Amino acid sequence: MLVSALNIVINGLLLGGLYALVAMGLNLQYGVARVLNIAHGEFIMLGAFITWAMYTKFGINPLLSIVIVGPIVFIIGFIIQRTLFTSLRTSAPSQPAFEGSSMLASFGLLFIIQNVALIIWGGDMRAYSYYNFGINLGGAVFAANRLIALIFAVVIGIAFYIFLVRTRIGKAIRAAAEDPTTAGIMGVNINLVLALCFGLGAVMAGLAGVFLSMCFPIYPVMGLEYLIITLIVVVLGGLGSIPGSFIGGFILGLIGSAVSSWQPSLALAAYYFIFMLLLIIRPKGILGK
Amino acid sequence: MLDINHLDTFYGKAQALWNISLSVDKGEIVALVGSNGAGKTTLLNTICGLLHPASGSISFLGERIDGLTPHAIVELGISHVPEGGRVFTSMTVRENLEMGAYTYHAWKRKDETIKQVYQVFPVLKERERQLARTLSGGEQQMLAVGRGLMSRPKLCLFDEPSYGLSPILVAEVFRVIKSLREQGITILLVEQNVRQTLEVADRACVLENGRVEVEGACDRLLTSDYVRKAYLGL
Numbered sequence: 421m422l423v424s425a426l427n428i429v430i431n432g433l434l435l436g437g438l439y440a441l442v443a444m445g446l447n448l449q450y451g452v453a454r455v456l457n458i459a460h461g462e463f464i465m466l467g468a469f470i471t472w473a474m475y476t477k478f479g480i481n482p483l484l485s486i487v488i489v490g491p492i493v494f495i496i497g498f499i500i501q502r503t504l505f506t507s508l509r510t511s512a513p514s515q516p517a518f519e520g521s522s523m524l525a526s527f528g529l530l531f532i533i534q535n536v537a538l539i540i541w542g543g544d545m546r547a548y549s550y551y552n553f554g555i556n557l558g559g560a561v562f563a564a565n566r567l568i569a570l571i572f573a574v575v576i577g578i579a580f581y582i583f584l585v586r587t588r589i590g591k592a593i594r595a596a597a598e599d600p601t602t603a604g605i606m607g608v609n610i611n612l613v614l615a616l617c618f619g620l621g622a623v624m625a626g627l628a629g630v631f632l633s634m635c636f637p638i639y640p641v642m643g644l645e646y647l648i649i650t651l652i653v654v655v656l657g658g659l660g661s662i663p664g665s666f667i668g669g670f671i672l673g674l675i676g677s678a679v680s681s682w683q684p685s686l687a688l689a690a691y692y693f694i695f696m697l698l699l700i701i702r703p704k705g706i707l708g709k
Numbered sequence: 710m711l712d713i714n715h716l717d718t719f720y721g722k723a724q725a726l727w728n729i730s731l732s733v734d735k736g737e738i739v740a741l742v743g744s745n746g747a748g749k750t751t752l753l754n755t756i757c758g759l760l761h762p763a764s765g766s767i768s769f770l771g772e773r774i775d776g777l778t779p780h781a782i783v784e785l786g787i788s789h790v791p792e793g794g795r796v797f798t799s800m801t802v803r804e805n806l807e808m809g810a811y812t813y814h815a816w817k818r819k820d821e822t823i824k825q826v827y828q829v830f831p832v833l834k835e836r837e838r839q840l841a842r843t844l845s846g847g848e849q850q851m852l853a854v855g856r857g858l859m860s861r862p863k864l865c866l867f868d869e870p871s872y873g874l875s876p877i878l879v880a881e882v883f884r885v886i887k888s889l890r891e892q893g894i895t896i897l898l899v900e901q902n903v904r905q906t907l908e909v910a911d912r913a914c915v916l917e918n919g920r921v922e923v924e925g926a927c928d929r930l931l932t933s934d935y936v937r938k939a940y941l942g943l
């Protein structure tokens with residue numbers, strides 16, 4: 421009994437770290453650039469497949485892939501914001517109109533990225549084995565690669581938070597999230613900051629993909645499933661609240677782990693249930709304003 | 710220092726400014742007055758790059774600035790205290806001031822500048838670590854003025870800095886504006902307190918329906934029949 425409870429908690433935390441990382445990325449894109457990026461899951465998929473390809477083709481250590489995946493998805497995200505979303509933003513008559521049109525555009529992006537991935541990698545499930553031995557912690561057993569994923573997710577989350585609070589650019593991001601016009605008259609280059617946020621959001625998804633590929637099988641259409649979970653985490657933590665997403669990721673991970681231990685096929689249903697419940701009782705989320 | 714020539718600004722198809730010409734010389738306080746909806750905020754927003762004029766030109770220190778982005782204009786030495794203050798409510802008082810010093814050159818001297826702003830507004834130092842949303846309306850307004858000084862500007866655009874302040878604080882804001890001029894900062898001031906404004910400013914420009922109605926030295930305007938009737942209620 422005690423061991424199984426420990427198992428649930430550990431697995432929940434391990435899963436939660438990944439959720440937290442992806443959700444912080446989505447929240448950064450929505451909270452600052454105001455793009456509800458439906459293609460966010462595709463960046464997870466890209467990160468996962470690049471890591472898998474590097475490992476199986478060239479034997480590159482998956483953890484080393486961080487420095488390959490990070491820059492690649494950052495540049496893709498940065499360019500997408502600079503071109504597609506910047507032109508949508510300047511042509512939109514109002515903020516809500518932009519949020520609508522950018523969401524639709526990101527849907528298109530989802531299909532483009534997904535199809536390119538299907539052409540390159542085919543539709544099969546892929547997996548590889550890396551640090552796949554069991555670790556025993558007081559009776560609870562889990563794979564070492566998942567612990568690595570958790571540690572990285574937590575370190576990245578905390579480092580990013582410190583970046584937001586302490587640095588000049590981090591403060592500009594927070595100011596731009598609250599009032600981009602006024603941030604502009606303070607001297608902030610708004611288009612650059614939005615592109616930076618979009619790129620950083622993509623990096624968080626891409627790195628989550630790196631860790632995910634070490635722990636679970638991957639496939640080119642995996643993005644959508646993770647997107648839905650991510651949206652739920654973001655709403656749970658509060659739209660626009662980065663710490664909220666971090667905490668929300670762990671909460672949803674724990675819930676998912678508890679439900680799965682009882683009835684694995686019900687995890688996603690439980691997420692939806694929480695989502696609907698939340699929209700009714702506390703739509704602004706745990707830390708939302 | 711600032712030269713505005715034959716400026717027209719539109720919101721979509723609606724014209725808000727018509728053929729505005731105005732110049733501000735170095736070291737001057739120039740007041741911009743006029744009734745609600747006259748176009749004062751629109752003019753300041755066009756100068757600071759938030760709006761782009763359909764025709765006409767704006768030059769600052771001899772350089773054309775219409776067409777530049779707001780962040781490029783701040784770099785040249787123009788700061789803008791927007792209507793209503795618009796402080797960053799989710800950031801602390803100190804962080805708001807730091808944001809005012811965002812430009813590359815101002816950032817290097819921000820700690821020194823913050824000390825100077827705290828001398829002008831001691832209440833901001835007391836509230837340093839508080840979130841700006843927990844400040845009173847008047848304190849937020851002072852924070853907005855302080856933040857506007859953080860970029861060490863050559864020209865300050867103030868949009869109703871005394872709005873919503875008690876008479877004592879209004880006097881305080883006017884005192885600060887006068888002391889800024891003594892430090893060599895040039896000021897373009899939008900105000901509703903017409904009498905007090907005309908007393909501190911050197912020159913004033915009266916806008917009506919997006920057009921310059923009268924312009925001239927303040928002592929002359931204070932005695933002009935038009936201004937006395939329309940704005941001083943005499």
Ligand SMILES: Nc1ncnc2c1ncn2[C@@H]1O[C@H](COP(=O)(O)OP(=O)(O)OP(=O)(O)O)[C@@H](O)[C@H]1O
Binds near residue numbers: 723792
């Ligand atoms: N964003 C906008 N879109 C369309 N029209 C606008 C917009 N902002 C202002 N206007 C119009 O432009 C005109 C000038 O407005 P502006 O805000 O410049 O006036 P103001 O002199 O600053 O007035 P107040 O003293 O009330 O602040 C008004 O007729 C107003 O309705």
Ligand SMILES: [Mg+2]
Binds near residue numbers: 792
């Ligand atoms: Mg106004």
